[in-house]
Structure formats: C-alpha cells, structure tokens
Amino acid sequence: MAALLEVKGLKAFYGQTQSLYDVGFEIETGGITTLLGANGAGKTTTLRAICNMVRREGLIRFDGKDIKNMPTEEVVRLRIAHVPEGRGTFTTLTVDENLRIAAYTRKDKAAVNRELERVFSYFPRLQERVQQQAGTLSGGEQQMLAIARALMLGPRLMLLDEPSFGLAPLIVVEIFRILRRINEEEKVSILLVEQNAALALDLADHAYVLETGHVVMSGPSAVIKNDENIRKSYLGY
Amino acid sequence: MEQFLQQVASGLANGAIYACVALALVMIYVSTDHINFAQGEMAMFSTYISWQLMSWGVSFWIAFILAVVLSFVLGVVIERVILRPLHNAPVLSIVVVFIGLLAIFNSVAGAIWSYLIKEYPSPFPKSSFGIAGVIGPHQLGVVLVTLIVLGLLFAFFRYTPLGLAMRAAAQNPQMARLVGVRVDWMLALGWGLAAAVGAVAGIMVAHIVYLDPNMMGGILLYAFAGALVGGIGNPGGAVLGGFIVGVLENMVAFAGNQIEKASGIYIIGNGEKLTVALIIVIFVLTVRPAGIFGRVVVKRV
16 A cells, blocks of 8 residues: 655755754554654654745655645645644634634535534534634643644644643543544544653554654654664653 | 714714724624734725726716726735735734735825825715714715625524534634635635725715825724724624724813813814724723723643
8 A cells, every 4th residue: 555645865954953853754544653753853844844934955745746846725625634732722623723724715504513523522622612712721621622723624634743742641642532533533644743752652553753853763652662772862761 | 063973974984984993993803813903904995997997988886886896806816816825924024924915005096096185085975974063975885885784794604504604613623624715716716805895994084184195004903993993803793893992082172172272272183083083092001901892812831
C-alpha cells in the first residue's frame, strides 16, 4: 500500500537558522504515527513544514501528489488538518463560530449542521458551551475545540502538536481516548507530536525519534517502547 | 430648547459620517494594525466619481451605487497592488505609503476636477423628509442611509460565512490559514469594504461641506477621534464613538454660544470644533488608550 504522506530529505529554515537537516518518514493510510524527541529537536517545525509555514526544502508528497509549492491554505484544502501548538483558538469568536469557520467554503448548510452534530458526539462538553466565547474556555476545552475544528475540515490526515501540553492528566487521558476513536471511526490518519513519549507510544503504531533536526531512530511503537536504550537516551523515562 | 434639539440632530448627522469613516479605519486596523491615513482622500475621490457620473446624467442613487462599487474595487486593487508587496515592511514604510496615497489622491482629484469648490446635491426631498424645527431633510437622510449601511455591514460580518472568515482572518491569521481561509484575499476584501463605507460617508457629507479635494481632511480627524473614543480595535465602539464625537462637538459649540449670550464673554464656538476633536484624541490617548469600549490587549512576553 502506498503511503498517505511521504517526507524525504526535509530541511527547514527560520531566517538564516536551519532547524531541520534530514527528516524523512512515511505515514500509512489509517495509521497513527508519532514524532518524538526533546525540546528543539524539530518536531513542531516538521509539522509546520508540511503545511508550508516555514521555508523548507525536500520532498513532501501527500496521496502521491507533490505539495511542496502550495501555500498553507491550499495544503489544508487537501484535507490535512493541523492542530497547532497553543491550540490556535479564535478567542473572540464563539465556540460555534470556531467550528463553523472550518466549513466556511461549504455551501450545503444542512451538511455542515450534520457535521457539527457528529463532532459534538465526540465532544459533548463543547455542545454545552456552543454560544460561549471560545477565549473563556478552559485549557482542556480549548484543546478539544481545536481537535473538533480540525475534524470539521473532514480531514484525511490530522497533524497534532502536543495535545497534552499543560493539561491535567485526567483530561489528557480523555483526549487521547477520543483521538483513538477518531482514528478508528472516522478513518483519519494521525501524525502526533508529543513530549509525553509513553502516552504517544501507547496510541501510535509507528514512531520516529528526532534529534536536532535528524531522524535518529524509527520503528513500530512496541519495539521502540521496549528498547531500554532508546528510552533512556532519547525519551528520558 | 428647539435650538438644542437642532444641535443634537445635526450632531447626529455629522456623527453618522464620522462613524462610517471611523469604521473604515477600524476595519483596516483590526486586520493589519495600520491606520490608513488615505481613507479620507479615498472617500473624497469616490465622491468625485459619483459627481462625475451625475454630471453625465446618471441619477443620484445609481451614481451612489456605482461609486460605492467602484470604490470597493479600487480598495481591493490598492491592497493587492500597493500594500501586498509591503506586507513584511516596517511600519514607517507603510505610513509613508499611506501619506503618499493621500497626496496622490488629493492632487489627482485636483488635476481632473480642479480645486474649485463645487455644490453637491442632496437626494432627499425637502417636502417629505425631516421634522420641522428638529432635523432637516438632508440630516435625517444621512442618518438613515448610514444606519442602513452600518446595519448591512454588521449583518454581513455577523451572519455570513465570508464575514466569519474575515473576522477569523483578522483575529488570528495563522490559524485562519490552517482552516483553509485565504487570508490575503480577506485583507483585500477588508480594504474594499473600508473604501466602500468611506465612499458612502463622502457622498453623504458632500452636500453639507461642499465638494472639493480637501473636503475630508477635517472629517478624517473627527473620525479618528471617534474611533479612538470607542476603541480603535472595536468596530461597534468606533461607530458609537463617531456619533459621540459628532454630538459632542456640537454640544461644546452650543454651550459656548449660550455662555457668550448670557455673559458676553466668548470662550469657545463653532470655530473651535476641530480643536475639540484634537483635544479628545489627546485626552483618550493619555487617559484611556484602549477607548471606552476597547479592551486592553495584554501581550505575554
């Protein structure tokens, strides 16, 4: 089976500073892949490079199509949903508007409403707060909102940047359970960036370990998880 | 008493104009953090376009609509052609571009239509409009037209998907891109709408201040004062601020006249209206920079 996303020899730059040197990985259709590594290893930059939010070189192919020269908004329209670091809440808009914005190009209102219903079935908590200003939500709720908004794009691939960041452990467990359901029920492939390696390896089927802009290790999650050497030297637990 | 009501009414009419221009300023400010100093001259240019159309025999309201639509297109083109290449430029460069645009529109209008002051018609019938002794036909018409335009704009931003996309693009451009919004086009659209609202203001005020290339200079200042009073980042506040400034300047002049009548001492009058606007600007900037309805944006460092 061909890979859904294929990344080869990816380099990325912030101004003069190069932050990715040679990143390559593949995501299988329907799979969950995780990128692990310490702070500054280039995990977030890799996600940003896929969506063309930083200057980049190398090959990025989505569903067999080269997306190297596409602006961010066109990449997204291929149904690649990016849940960014910091959740990207539209703080002055309502929860409802935060979700509908992801469907604003769609003419069929009834279909958008059905989509909303479906998204709320994963996140009933958001439905209770649908007319509330999104900036007033708690951190966990805003993270749910960010994932729900990504889901409104009807994505084939979801890029998640540290969904556990700054959240209480119970909320994190809830969110990861929902991610698992989204992957299974919606057939959404997932690329997950996480600091919390144990958590990520439980969810993902494949893992890549980044260090200072290079992929240094990769394999099935189970293998990486059980390799004490990798765990001690790269994952720190 | 009648005089007082008249002053309030004409203040509201002026305020409606300031509200439109203030809204135009705010629309561009919220999405780019820049104040378009050329907004007034663009509105003046639009007004000349409508005048030109009328002198070719087009009726007032058709000329009004055509001028507003042309202004919208002109606004979009200015953003795409002149400002787009500068979107990473330092603030000062952009300020210089705005001042350049101001000078260009002013002198081009002067070159085409001359600097002679022209009369500009009012479309509102004297017989059936206005309330005798309280508000004149043109003043009432101005208030109604601007309220309709502001209402339409509000509905557009509040209830349409495109309006939502524009608000999202202004609030968080990067995230807007990540949900597929073409942010660059939203900015251009914002410029178009600002130019169109400005055009409405120019066409409505021309009957009062007469048509000449410098007609909007003072009005831009009042509008800026209004936008600041309401909160420069808050469209609803800016509209309200425009009305407040309009009424306030008349009240100050009115109070000055009353004092002069009663005591014979001249303190303040019609001649100092613009000074009042400038005092408001300075006062707001020093005492409450976020405006009455604005929120202080706290940035995390």
